[in-house]
Amino acid sequence: MSDIIVHEEKCSGCNTCELWCSYAFQGSFNPLLAYIHNDFVPGQGFKITFTGDCNSCGICVEHCVYGALSLE
Amino acid sequence: MKDFFGYAGTILEVNLSDGKIQKTPLEDALAGKFIGGIGISTKLLYDRIKPGADPLSEDNVLVMGSSPLNGTFAPTAARAEITAKSPLSGLIGWANTGNSVANMLKYAGYDQLVLTGAADTPVYLKIDDDSVEICDAAHLWGKDAWETTDVLWNELGKDYRVTCIGPAGENLVRFACPVSQKHSAAARTGMGAVMGSKKLKALAVRGAKGITVSDKKRFIALFDEAMNRFKAREKLVGAWRTYGFLAGFLQAVDPDEFLRLKGGYYACQSCPVACNAWVNIPDGKYAGLSYLASAPGTKIMVDLMLGRIIGPYDEIFKSLELVNRYGLDFFSAISGVSLAVSLYENNIVTKEDTDGLSLARDAETFNELSRKMAYREGFGDILAEGVHGAAVKIGRGAEEYDVSIRGVDAAVGKGGILGATETFGFVTNHRAGMMERSTSISFRKRDRESYVKYCGAVGVPEEAVGRVCDGPEGLNVPRLTRYAEDMLTLVAMQGLCRRAPVTQVYDLALHADFYSAATGIDMTGQDLLSGAERVWNLQKCFNIREGATRADDRFPKTMLPMKLGGGTLDQDTMDSWLNEYYDERGWDVVTGRPTVKKLQAMGLEDEAAELERSGWIR
Numbered sequence: 001m002s003d004i005i006v007h008e009e010k011c012s013g014c015n016t017c018e019l020w021c022s023y024a025f026q027g028s029f030n031p032l033l034a035y036i037h038n039d040f041v042p043g044q045g046f047k048i049t050f051t052g053d054c055n056s057c058g059i060c061v062e063h064c065v066y067g068a069l070s071l072e
Numbered sequence: 073m074k075d076f077f078g079y080a081g082t083i084l085e086v087n088l089s090d091g092k093i094q095k096t097p098l099e100d101a102l103a104g105k106f107i108g109g110i111g112i113s114t115k116l117l118y119d120r121i122k123p124g125a126d127p128l129s130e131d132n133v134l135v136m137g138s139s140p141l142n143g144t145f146a147p148t149a150a151r152a153e154i155t156a157k158s159p160l161s162g163l164i165g166w167a168n169t170g171n172s173v174a175n176m177l178k179y180a181g182y183d184q185l186v187l188t189g190a191a192d193t194p195v196y197l198k199i200d201d202d203s204v205e206i207c208d209a210a211h212l213w214g215k216d217a218w219e220t221t222d223v224l225w226n227e228l229g230k231d232y233r234v235t236c237i238g239p240a241g242e243n244l245v246r247f248a249c250p251v252s253q254k255h256s257a258a259a260r261t262g263m264g265a266v267m268g269s270k271k272l273k274a275l276a277v278r279g280a281k282g283i284t285v286s287d288k289k290r291f292i293a294l295f296d297e298a299m300n301r302f303k304a305r306e307k308l309v310g311a312w313r314t315y316g317f318l319a320g321f322l323q324a325v326d327p328d329e330f331l332r333l334k335g336g337y338y339a340c341q342s343c344p345v346a347c348n349a350w351v352n353i354p355d356g357k358y359a360g361l362s363y364l365a366s367a368p369g370t371k372i373m374v375d376l377m378l379g380r381i382i383g384p385y386d387e388i389f390k391s392l393e394l395v396n397r398y399g400l401d402f403f404s405a406i407s408g409v410s411l412a413v414s415l416y417e418n419n420i421v422t423k424e425d426t427d428g429l430s431l432a433r434d435a436e437t438f439n440e441l442s443r444k445m446a447y448r449e450g451f452g453d454i455l456a457e458g459v460h461g462a463a464v465k466i467g468r469g470a471e472e473y474d475v476s477i478r479g480v481d482a483a484v485g486k487g488g489i490l491g492a493t494e495t496f497g498f499v500t501n502h503r504a505g506m507m508e509r510s511t512s513i514s515f516r517k518r519d520r521e522s523y524v525k526y527c528g529a530v531g532v533p534e535e536a537v538g539r540v541c542d543g544p545e546g547l548n549v550p551r552l553t554r555y556a557e558d559m560l561t562l563v564a565m566q567g568l569c570r571r572a573p574v575t576q577v578y579d580l581a582l583h584a585d586f587y588s589a590a591t592g593i594d595m596t597g598q599d600l601l602s603g604a605e606r607v608w609n610l611q612k613c614f615n616i617r618e619g620a621t622r623a624d625d626r627f628p629k630t631m632l633p634m635k636l637g638g639g640t641l642d643q644d645t646m647d648s649w650l651n652e653y654y655d656e657r658g659w660d661v662v663t664g665r666p667t668v669k670k671l672q673a674m675g676l677e678d679e680a681a682e683l684e685r686s687g688w689i690r
Contacts, residue, residue, distance in 0.1 A: 015341045
């Protein structure tokens with residue numbers, strides 16, 4: 001299993017990664033149910049974090065059109 | 073209870089007068105006929121608001137509506153509308169917003185939130201899945217929108233999405249707006265004043281349920297198809313991602329200065345375009361100012377079109393922060409300041425009227441007048457009525473500077489006029505002000521073939537294409553407007569975005585495919601368009617019932633004649649365009665209203681009967 005590398009400067013905060021994650025693992029859409037999250041920090045932009053349940057499956061990487069995520 | 077796909081399946085109704093909270097299953101008939109978002113909201117408003125109701129009383133009803141696609145990963149399905157009778161126009165009002173509480177309402181299990189009555193003391197509504205609570209907001213009242221959001225996030229946690237009003241809404245400024253997550257304004261037509269009149273300071277919503285769709289495999293295939301279409305428009309998407317709304321106006325603005333103040337792009341939920349930005353001012357008097365901004369380019373454009381009321385871009389972004397904190401619609405605020413400055417320059421108002429202020433085209437004037445408006449202080453109390461109300465109150469010839477249509481400022485004033493259908497649509501749009509239901513296709517000159525292609529994408533019947541794509545410029549403006557309005561009403565009913573890169577991706581077939589895959593209810597594009605036409609007609613019925621007539625479908629005198637395309641638009645042309653528009657809608661050309669037969673044919677039999685009984689239509 002590869003690690004997910006984040007390129008936060010490219011993140012748009014669109015939550016598509018969260019929606020794919022929740023859809024893949026919970027069977028339904030809701031960013032709150034995802035294992036990946038982003039949060040806007042003034043002056044810095046978007047910060048991406050993963051919960052302990054993330055298994056680096058890479059579905060978020062696959063669907064990030066902004067190039068903010070990649071696999072090692 | 074029946075399983076719903078796409079839809080959450082429940083309408084939540086909260087009566088703020090008696091505290092009654094009601095959850096009603098979404099009826100198939102309602103969803104089938106009015107689809108979602110502003111479609112269902114329009115029906116709920118029409119049925120619940122009595123004609124003549126004071127928009128700033130407990131008799132008004134405020135609805136936040138979402139669509140079956142909202143909250144899924146269907147690209148751009150984050151848009152929602154807040155709807156009520158507008159205190160600015162006295163007619164139907166609505167305001168579209170990106171990252172609002174709408175998606176979160178879906179996650180909590182509700183398609184529509186209906187707010188009736190009015191509380192005696194300030195409250196906020198807390199929704200945590202099934203738990204719905206009207207909470208005391210004494211500690212929030214008086215705070216600006218950013219402070220209010222921070223307090224609620226501190227108390228409840230950042231999982232809660234917050235939509236709230238600032239002082240402008242509390243003080244019933246007629247163009248006050250709700251602000252979501254500190255930045256996403258449901259800007260137009262005074263929905264924040266309606267919240268204020270209900271003493272409703274905020275909505276705080278958290279939903280931990282998920283949304284499921286009917287045909288998962290097909291839904292994923294449609295996502296891929298949509299994303300491929302976005303990828304095929306890489307250049308257009310790239311321009312919007314970099315410059316947002318300034319993309320089409322780079323000659324007229326200072327793009328480098330815009331980019332210097334932009335920390336990065338920012339997207340509404342599930343959007344692959346990211347036309348928003350986060351502001352990050354690196355130096356100067358506002359060094360360090362950083363916040364999420366919805367469509368910041370539009371503020372620069374409107375400022376330019378009104379003759380540079382604020383001017384430097386860092387000042388515009390500081391002013392935008394203040395306006396968001398106050399909970400003022402930026403467009404109406406700048407229209408109001410533009411009016412005030414014009415009147416001052418022409419000696420119609422003097423320092424005696426302005427509380428001793430000299431008014432100039434600068435940020436200092438804009439910020440001070442915005443503050444006065446938000447708190448209804450002195451001269452600001454007059455401007456808080458909106459440009460029309462203020463012009464009437466001031467009198468002495470101020471009416472000549474009124475740039476409103478049915479009470480709603482056109483936002484571009486008379487200094488800058490957009491392209492053809494966009495401009496005409498100002499007048500035919502039921503909520504008035506700005507072009508958001510008129511297409512951008514005729515924004516610049518195109519050949520006839522482009523219009524024919526557009527007709528195909530938006531479902532113009534074949535028999536109509538000839539007359540829609542007619543005339544020396546390849547289009548008939550009023551006839552094309554009718555179809556653009558229906559298509560963009562459908563976009564709103566689907567909870568999708570109306571910006572150019574998105575409307576190019578979503579043709580009618582893709583709309584229908586997404587809707588059907590999400591809900592399991594098979595609809596063709598034409599079915600959906602018929603729904604949109606039904607909604608547009610019902611919105612017209614709302615206004616007719618409030619007394620709006622054909623005479624209200626007009627630009628203020630001060631805006632005509634205007635240069636448009638290759639020619640000049642004057643009142644005679646407007647009259648003849650309106651005739652064609654009503655004709656294309658199948659309405660009575662003399663009265664500009666739908667006929668009884670037309671409403672019946674669209675399944676609006678009850679509404680037709682009611683309006684006929686009252687003598688409004690024939």
